[in-house]
Amino acid sequence: MAAALRLSCLCFLQLLIVIVLFINSSADNSIEEAEQFQSLSNSTMANRLSGNDELRHEHAVDDPEAIASMVDMSIRNSTERRKLGYFSCTTGNPIDDCWRCDRNWQRNRRRLADCSIGFGRNAIGGRDGRFYVVTDSGDDDPVNPRPGTLRHAVIQDEPLWIVFKRDMHITLKQELIMNSFKTIDARGVNVHIANGACITIQFVTNIIIHGLHIHDCKPTGNAMVRSSPSHYGWRTMADGDAISIFGSSHIWVDHNSLSNCADGLIDAIMGSTAITISNNYFTHHNEVILLGHSDSYVRDKVMQVTIAFNHFGEGLIQRMPRCRHGYFHVVNNDYTHWEMYAIGGSAAPTINSQGNRYLAPVNPFAKEVTKRVEPWEGSWKQWNWRSVGDLLLNGAYFTASGRAAPGSYARASSLAAKSSSMVGMITSNAGALS
Template sequence: MNIIDRCWRRHPNWSANRQRLAMCSVGFAGKMLQNRGREVVSYTVTDPSDDPVNPRPGTLRFGTTILKGKVWITFQKDMNIKLLQPLIVKSFTTIDGRGVDVQIAHGAGFLINKASNVIIHGLQFHHIRAQPAGSVRDPEGNLVDLGGDGDAIRLLAAQKVWMDHNSLYRCQDGLLDVTRGSTEITISNNWFRDHDKVMLLGHDDSFAEDKNMKVTVVYNRFGPNCNQRMPRVRHGYAHIANNVYEGWREYAIGGSMNPSVLSQGNLFIASGKRKATRRIPGEGVNSWNWKSVNDAFLNGAFFKAVGVVNGLAPYQKVQSFPVANVRDVTTLTRNAGAIRCSIRSRC
């Protein structure tokens, strides 16, 4: 197991102490200690229906948007949830899908807007579709006009968010967007597959606030059948470590607007196109810093490095983690995605 999984999966009574998970994150999100404690409200989703205007108790939307304070959300049973409008996830919310099969599908996705201290764990997102604008109740109780563009998970000006052990595939737009000044994000143990534009880090070329963006992408599985953006980075800094890339049609890692990228201990397996990187022309193209450290390349794959990335990721002590040898990466990512396990046994 990788360092995140070892923290909680080796405990057979993990379901009796679910909040232990908040101590297991690494990377720029750091430890999610504000998501645990006696003041955290435990909330169980019992109803898979959705009402964006008047969320009913028992539904996922009631727990993520309406319920006050710090909330730890679990699910009573397996369920398929079709969101009629984007689901607004407020600060200090943990959505914990361990022990059941929860699918967010055939409707809208998640929106984390100006929120912090959010954990999304153990869910499956697929066939998310764009939604016309409509009324949605926000965490302040107001009705806002909101539509969805087909992203599975979208972060806007969010901070300290951890997404772990989710499966994401076949959505209309992106699987994961981290935009508009979002930072301190960790994306770990997820399985991204069967998709065109996988992950966007940075809003657009003109949004300079994303220069402060810091994202860790670790222990994820990309593929099969992914085209591009694993991730695509604008302006900010991405530490991409110990991931497996099972081919790409356009590129694996791309970017524009002078981002810094440290690729470390990743396994790139080409299937057709061999070049793993694409730097899109723009500001500072000749001074970019993209570095490959101890990556491995199969089937002719290669990483076009440029410039320097001084040192390794500038982590604080609670964020740091040992990057594993690339020979162990297939083992460390073997259980990427939502884990199907029983609450009565080890995961």
């Protein structure tokens, strides 16, 4: 019996050794295969990076379908983290994670057009056109702009993806009147539009403005200005907005630094809609954003605007934004300064505030986030304003009104809000990247 037991134990030990050797052999093979795959992957990436990085002036090929793009980017974001100098991915900011995770973003610039979110998500700008390189920072003649200037680029009839050869400081003599299907893309350079006129988006569609420093804009006008290769006309006085959107649609304003202009930093009026204002850094200004022309201009009921991932910083007083008539989704923004109020409105706008961080000022009389401008006492109680998941700090409070039912805010919902605890990380790179 003892001998049989010893034989049984010996057989078991031999079987255990075989199993261990098999596992080790499999692990070694797996490591070897992984190393071979990594070597191949690095070799492929090296070959890609060794290619010509200069911009190619050709028409864009067909972009992948939106769903395929989203799936592809989601997979890449969930499986790897790439560090690209001042660019990084997996930040939780869906716009930035979309394009910054691409090591070759400079050769795939037009991919940015697939990264928008919110009501302006279908703004493709100049995605389907050729590249136009701005080489001249001058603006000597607003009627007959020189080729190579920003003004010459934005007035063309064809779609264009406009980039800059080098850092530039552009002082515009008159409003920069944009034509449809244009992207201004200042990634990789330091471009200022300042100390003169600024940008007008009027009766056009599909505009992307990305990566500019826009500041110290002044009133201009009473002058002739060209708006297309075949038309120029008389412009009356402009208010001095950084970006003025007038009767236009499918507009995306992303990653700009805006401050200290004569009137507003961004105004959208006269039936403009399908707009996203994202990742911008606003500072040192009084009336920051105006959305809606007037209480009597009811055509602005079609207006839908997403305000997401922006940082409202030092030196701001009011209108972040100030809304009329339409539907406004204010989501995952960081409000660190205001002197009067953050969000205001009149003419019964619907305001859906979700996942923002509101830090009230020290002034005990300016703790309220909201301000209503009403025609008669108590009328605002019917306006649909709500706060969902907002972080209210230093005594900040949001006065809600209207119906609490989620269906009341269906037309003012444009994307899923993230937790307000993530706002600091999501907005940490707001403004022009340089």
